[in-house]
Amino acid sequence: MMKQFCRTMLTVMSLAVAAMVLSSISAQAQAAGSSVITHAFDVGVGWANSDFTEFVQVQVESSKTGYVLIYNIFDFGGGVSAGGSGSIPASSVTVSGGSVNTAKMTVTLNLNACTAGFTNSYGPCGPINLTWVEQPASVGGSMATRGDSQQTFPGGAKVVTNGETVTFFALTTGTALGFDAPAGTIGVLTQETNVTKTITIP
Numbered sequence: 001m002m003k004q005f006c007r008t009m010l011t012v013m014s015l016a017v018a019a020m021v022l023s024s025i026s027a028q029a030q031a032a033g034s035s036v037i038t039h040a041f042d043v044g045v046g047w048a049n050s051d052f053t054e055f056v057q058v059q060v061e062s063s064k065t066g067y068v069l070i071y072n073i074f075d076f077g078g079g080v081s082a083g084g085s086g087s088i089p090a091s092s093v094t095v096s097g098g099s100v101n102t103a104k105m106t107v108t109l110n111l112n113a114c115t116a117g118f119t120n121s122y123g124p125c126g127p128i129n130l131t132w133v134e135q136p137a138s139v140g141g142s143m144a145t146r147g148d149s150q151q152t153f154p155g156g157a158k159v160v161t162n163g164e165t166v167t168f169f170a171l172t173t174g175t176a177l178g179f180d181a182p183a184g185t186i187g188v189l190t191q192e193t194n195v196t197k198t199i200t201i202p
C-alpha cells in the first residue's frame with residue numbers, strides 16, 4: 001500500500017514538474033482554436049527512473065478534430081531528449097471499457113511520432129505506445145472540477161478548459177520512444193462533459 005502511495009505521489013509530482021519546467025520560456029505559438037466538447041476523455045502520465053536522470057511526460061487531449069498529443073522526454077544523464085506537440089489521427093487513440101469508475105475504462109495510444117503533420121520540436125521521433133486503465137474512485141480517488149483550468153507543458157504547449165471534468169488515476173503501461181513506463185506507473189484519465197477547450201501549440 002505504501003509503495004503504491006509513493007508511486008502515485010511520484011506521478012502527481014512528475015505531472016506538476018511537467019507543467020512548470022519550461023513555463024518561463026517564451027514561444028511563438030498559434031492557437032488551435034476553441035471547441036465545445038460534449039463528452040470525451042483525456043489522459044496523461046509522467047514518470048522518472050529510479051535515479052531521476054530520465055523524465056517522460058505524455059499528454060493526449062481531445063480536440064474539435066480528434067486528438068492532440070503533447071510529449072517531452074528529458075535524459076539528464078546525457079542521453080537522447082525529445083519532444084513535440086500537434087494533432088494526431090483519431091485512429092491512433094482507442095477508448096473502450098464502458099463507463100468510468102468501473103476499473104474497465106481503457107484508453108490506448110498507438111502512434112509513431114514521425115507521422116507526417118506532427119511537429120517534433122526537438123530530438124528524434126519514434127513510436128509511443130501507452131495504455132491507461134482507469135482505477136475506480138474507491139481505489140485511487142477522483143477529483144471533480146467546474147470552471148476554468150489551464151495547463152502549460154514543457155515546450156510551450158498550453159491547454160485551457162472551461163467546464164466540468166472528473167479526473168481518475170489510471171494504471172499506465174507501455175513505452176515512449178523506447179523509454180519504458182516502470183511497473184506500477186500511475187497516470188490520469190479525465191472525463192470531460194460540455195467543456196470549451198482552447199489548445200495552443202508551438
